[in-house]
Amino acid sequence: MIAYNKELLDNTFLFNEAQHLKNSGFIPKNQLDGIAAKRPTLKNHQNILVRIGFFLLGSFLYSSIAGVVSLMTLPFLENQYKALVFIYAIIGIVASEFLAVQNFKSHGLDDAFILGAQGCLLGAVGVATEEPAVVFATMAIVGLLSCLRYAHALSALIGCIGIIGFFGNLIVEEKMINMSFLPFVMLLLAFIIYFIYFRLISVSAVYYKNSLLLVQGFALVLAYASMNYLVVRELSVALMDLDLAPGSDIPFAFVFYGFTFLIPLFYIFYSLAKKDKLMLYVGLAALGFSFYTIRYYYSVLPVEIALILGGCLLFAISYFAISRLKNNTSGITFMPDRNENNTVLSNIEVIMANSQVSLKGVSATEQKMPFGGGGFSGGGSGGTY
Amino acid sequence: MKQEELVHKLREEEFISAEQLSDIEEYRALGIFSLHNELLFLLYLAVLLFTTGIGILIYKNIDSIGHGFILGVLFLVTAACFYFSFKKSKGFSREDVDFENPVYNYLVLAGTILCCIFMGYFQFQYQVFGANYSWATLVSALFGFGVAYYFNNKSALSIAITALATTIGISLTPKDILENDIYNNPMLSYYGLALGVLLLVWNHYSGKMLLKKHFSLVFLTFAQHLIGLCCIAGLTEDYWFVFVLLMAASMYYFYRVSYQTKAISIFTFTLVYAYIGFNIFLFRLFDIVDLDLFGEFIIIMAPLYFIGSIVGFIQLIKQFNKKAHDSIQ
Numbered sequence: 001m002i003a004y005n006k007e008l009l010d011n012t013f014l015f016n017e018a019q020h021l022k023n024s025g026f027i028p029k030n031q032l033d034g035i036a037a038k039r040p041t042l043k044n045h046q047n048i049l050v051r052i053g054f055f056l057l058g059s060f061l062y063s064s065i066a067g068v069v070s071l072m073t074l075p076f077l078e079n080q081y082k083a084l085v086f087i088y089a090i091i092g093i094v095a096s097e098f099l100a101v102q103n104f105k106s107h108g109l110d111d112a113f114i115l116g117a118q119g120c121l122l123g124a125v126g127v128a129t130e131e132p133a134v135v136f137a138t139m140a141i142v143g144l145l146s147c148l149r150y151a152h153a154l155s156a157l158i159g160c161i162g163i164i165g166f167f168g169n170l171i172v173e174e175k176m177i178n179m180s181f182l183p184f185v186m187l188l189l190a191f192i193i194y195f196i197y198f199r200l201i202s203v204s205a206v207y208y209k210n211s212l213l214l215v216q217g218f219a220l221v222l223a224y225a226s227m228n229y230l231v232v233r234e235l236s237v238a239l240m241d242l243d244l245a246p247g248s249d250i251p252f253a254f255v256f257y258g259f260t261f262l263i264p265l266f267y268i269f270y271s272l273a274k275k276d277k278l279m280l281y282v283g284l285a286a287l288g289f290s291f292y293t294i295r296y297y298y299s300v301l302p303v304e305i306a307l308i309l310g311g312c313l314l315f316a317i318s319y320f321a322i323s324r325l326k327n328n329t330s331g332i333t334f335m336p337d338r339n340e341n342n343t344v345l346s347n348i349e350v351i352m353a354n355s356q357v358s359l360k361g362v363s364a365t366e367q368k369m370p371f372g373g374g375g376f377s378g379g380g381s382g383g384t385y
Numbered sequence: 386m387k388q389e390e391l392v393h394k395l396r397e398e399e400f401i402s403a404e405q406l407s408d409i410e411e412y413r414a415l416g417i418f419s420l421h422n423e424l425l426f427l428l429y430l431a432v433l434l435f436t437t438g439i440g441i442l443i444y445k446n447i448d449s450i451g452h453g454f455i456l457g458v459l460f461l462v463t464a465a466c467f468y469f470s471f472k473k474s475k476g477f478s479r480e481d482v483d484f485e486n487p488v489y490n491y492l493v494l495a496g497t498i499l500c501c502i503f504m505g506y507f508q509f510q511y512q513v514f515g516a517n518y519s520w521a522t523l524v525s526a527l528f529g530f531g532v533a534y535y536f537n538n539k540s541a542l543s544i545a546i547t548a549l550a551t552t553i554g555i556s557l558t559p560k561d562i563l564e565n566d567i568y569n570n571p572m573l574s575y576y577g578l579a580l581g582v583l584l585l586v587w588n589h590y591s592g593k594m595l596l597k598k599h600f601s602l603v604f605l606t607f608a609q610h611l612i613g614l615c616c617i618a619g620l621t622e623d624y625w626f627v628f629v630l631l632m633a634a635s636m637y638y639f640y641r642v643s644y645q646t647k648a649i650s651i652f653t654f655t656l657v658y659a660y661i662g663f664n665i666f667l668f669r670l671f672d673i674v675d676l677d678l679f680g681e682f683i684i685i686m687a688p689l690y691f692i693g694s695i696v697g698f699i700q701l702i703k704q705f706n707k708k709a710h711d712s713i714q
Contacts, residue, residue, distance in 0.1 A: 010386055017391040018400065026409050027401055035400050049653045050702060057695050064687035071684055109695065206388045275418040284427075304441035311435025318427040319488055321420070330415040337419035338412065345422045346539070349429050350603065353494065353540035354547035355558045 002207065003100035003149050004042060011039040012105070013206050016046075024338040044106040054108025061109075062116045065091060085124035092117025100150065114152050118142050132173065136165035147211050156211040160218045164189055172239055179240050180251045186226035194219035213278060220267065220282040227259035228286075230293040260290045272332060428491045436498040443506055456506070459499060466496030470536060477535050481599045490538060497532050497541045501525045501548065522552045534596075539603055546584065546607045553580060557611065567618040574622070577615035578631065584608040585638075605651055609639055613658035620665045632662040647709040656698060 002009070015035055022032045045051040066088050077084060095113040104110040121142055126135045143159025146152055167185060170176045177185075197216045204212060225231050236242045236250050244250070267283030270276075295306065325334035336342050386394065396406045439459060446452045470493045475482050484490060504525045507513050514520030529545025532538060550557040553576040555567060567573045588604035591597060612635045619628030636659040643652035671683070 013386065014391060014394060014398075014400075018395060021392070021395075021401070021405075021409065026412075027405055031400065035395075045702075047649050047653070049650060053653060053657060054695070054698070057691060057698065061688060061691040061695065064684075064691055067684050068688055071681065204387075206386050206391065209388055272418075275416065277418075280423070284423075302445075304438045304445060307434045307438030307441065309438075311431045311433075311438060314427055314431035314434065315491075318424050318431060322424050322428075322486075322488060325420060325424075330417060332418045332420060334421055334424060335417070335419060336421045337417050340419060340422070342422060345426050349426070350539045350543045352429075352433075354543045 001148055002151060003097065004105055004151075005103060008040060008042050008103055009105070009151075009207060012041040012044060015039060015041050020339065023341070026338075042103045042105040044104075045108055051106065051108040051111070055111045058109040058112025059116065062092065062095070062112055065095075082124070082127050085120055085127055089117055089120035089124050092120055096150065105150070110150070111152070111154070114146055114150050115154060115158075118146060118155065118158060133166060133169045136162050136169055138162070140166060147208075151207040151211065153210040153214045157214050157218060160193060160215060160222075163193070164222065180236070182235075182239075183226045183232050183256070187223055190219045190223035190226060193222070217278055217282060220279060221286075224263045224267075224282070224286045224289075227256055227263055228289065228293060229253070229256040229260045230289075230296055232256050260293055261287075264290055275332075425487060425491075428488060429494070432491050432495045432498070436495060436502065439499060440502050443502060447506075447510070456503070460503070463496050463499040463503070466492045466499070470496065474536060478537070479594075479596050481597070482537050490536070490540075493532060493536045493538050494540045497529055497538070497544055500528055501544065504528070519552045519554075522548050526552060533600075537597070539600065542600055542603050543607075546603070550577070550580060550607075550611065553577070555580075555611070557607065567614060568621070571619070571622050574615040574619045574628075577611050578619075581608045581612035581615065581635075584611070601646065602648055602651075605639075605642060605646070605648070609651060609654055609658070613654065617658070617661060617665065620662060620669070625665075625669055629662070629666055632659070636662070644705070644708060649705065649709065652705050656701065660694070 018027065018032050018035045021027045022029060045054065069087060069091065070084060073084065073087070074081075092113050096110060096117055099107075099110040099113060118139075122135055122139055125138045126132075129135070139162030140159050141162070143155045143157070143162050146155035147159060164186060167189060168182065171179060171182050171185060193215060197212055197219060200208075201212050201216075233244075233250050233253075233256075237244065242250065250256070264283050264287035267279050267286060271279035271283055291310070295303075299306075301309070322334050325332060329335065392401075392406065392409055395401045396403065401409075442455060443452070443459075446455060470484075470489050473484055473486070473489050475484075504521050508518060508521035514524070526545045526548035529541050529548055533542035533545055547557045553573070554570075555573055555577050567577060584604050585608045588601055588608070591604075592601060616628050616632040616635065619625065620632065622628070636655050639651055639655040640659075643649070643655055671679075
C-alpha cells in the first residue's frame, strides 16, 4: 500500500529518532554520523521553512505544466474543457508516484503534487457532476487513500473534512433529518473519528503517527465546534433562516451553553491526567474561544477592562502554576523537557512582540496629514489641565 | 515499526550502547510532562492582553477627565514592573544571562510595552517633542534598546528595532509585509536600506566587541527582511537597475553570513529574496524587449525553468545542510 521503499522509510524514522536522541543529549554527534553513513534515508526536509519553499516551487511547477498542457490541447478539445481538469489530476498523480519512486517524502515538492492532484481531482469531479455530496465523498476517499499511500498527514485532514462535509451536506441540502440535530450528528462523528484514532494509535506503524495526531486534533476541534454556542447559533441563523427575536433562543440553547465551557475544561483536565499535549492545546484555545463566545452576546464589561482583567488573571494563574510546578522532577513539571525544543516558542514570542508597537505606527503616519491630531489633542489638554 | 520500537531497533543494530539505552529508558520512565514552554507562553499572552487593554483604555479616555488619574496609576504599574525586575536582575552583562525565575522576563516586556504606550500618549497629548512624531518613537526605540541590553530581553530588542523602523516611516510588523508604504513611496526604500545597513554594522561591531552575541540572529533577521523588502520595492521603480546590484550584493552578503552563523532561516530567506529579485529582473528584461513577442515561448519554457530552479535549490540546500551539520558538535 505504501508508495515508498520500505527499507529507506524505516531508515528515515530510525535516523529521526537518533537525531532526536542527539538533540536531547543522549548520544554524541559522531554516533549520529555513523547512522547517517550506514543508513541512507528518503529525501526529506525537517525545517518547515525549507519545506514550504519547496512546496511553493512545486506548486509553480505543477501549474506551469498545467499551463503547457492547456496550451497544447485546448485547440483540439473544443468544448471538452471538463476533461482538461481530469488531465491535470492525472498529471498530479503521476508526478506524486514519480516523486515517491525517486524517494521524496515530506520534502515539500511531493506535498505540492499530492495536495495538488487531490485538489484537481475534486475540481474535476465537481465540474463533471455538480453534486456537492459526490465531491465530499470523493474528498473523503481520496484523502484517506493518499494518507495511506504516501503517509501524508494533511491528506488525512482532507479525508476528515470530506467525511463531515458529506454528512453535513446530506442534512443541510438533502434534508435527511431535521436540521436542528446537525450539531449532535457532528458530535457523534467526532466521537467516531476519535474512537478510530484511539484504536489505531497504539497499533499503527510510526509512519502514520503524524496523520493520526492530525485526525485526533480534528476530532477534538470538531467535537468542541459542534457544541459551541456561537458556532451553533450563527450556523442556525445562516442555514435555517432562523429569525431570533429578542428573548428567544436557539433550540437546546442551555445544552450548548453548558458544553461551551464543559468541553474545554474537560480537555484541559483530561489532557493533564493523560499527558496529552495536543489535547491540552486544543483545550486552551477552545477555552479562549468560549470566553469570546460569551462576550460576543453579553458584553458585561467594556473590552479594555475585560482585556486588562483577563491579562491579570491569566498572569496570576500562570504564575501560580509555575511556582507550584517548579520543583517537580517527574510527572507534570515546569522543568524544561530534554526531549523538547525550547527555542521555537521563544522565537515566536520575539516575532509577535513587534506587532505590539503597531499603535505607534498610527501616530507616525499621522504626521503626514497636516491636521492629524492637533485639534484633537488640544481639546484633550484643555479639558483636564 | 512502531514509535516505541525505534529506540530498541537502534540498540539492536548497535547504533547506541546498552548504557545509553538504559539512560534513555530511565529518563522516559520519569514520565515528564513539561509545561515549561506552555506556561511561559501563557504569561506572554497575559502580558499582551493586559497591554492591549491599557492601550485601548488610554485611547478611549484620551479626552475625558479621568485620564490623568489613569495615567498616574499606569505609571505606577510600569514603575513597579521595572522595580521588581531591577531588584531581581543580575545586572548588565555582555553574555546571555537570565533571571533565575523566567517570569521576570515578562514583567520587563510588560514594562517596555507600557512605556512605549506612554511615550506615544505624551507626545500625542502634550507634544513634548514638538510637532514631529518621529522623536517620540525614536525615544521609545532607544528606551527599548536600553531595556533589551540591560535585561537581556530579545522581545524588547524586537520592539526597539520595530520602533526604529517606525521612526523613519516603515512598518515592520508581520501583517504589514504585503501592504506597506515602502511600495508607494520610493524614498522609504532608501531609508530602509540605510537602516538595514546600520543594523548590520551594529551587529558586526557587537560581534567584535563580544557584546550580546546571541542578539545577532535578531539583528540579522530584521536587517535581512528590511533590505529584502526595500530592494523588491526598489526593483519595481524606475531606477530598478541600481537595485539589481544592491539586491545581488546584499544577498551575497547574507549568503555568506548564513554559512558563518549556520542559521538556516537566514539561508532560506536569502534564497527566497534572491529568487524573487531574480524573477522580477527577468520580467523587466522581457519588458524591455516587448513581452508579447514570445508569450507562448515563455509558457512552454516555464516548466523547464522551474525544474531547473528546483534542481538548483536542492543542490544549494544540500550543500548548506552538509556544512551546517559537519560543524555542529
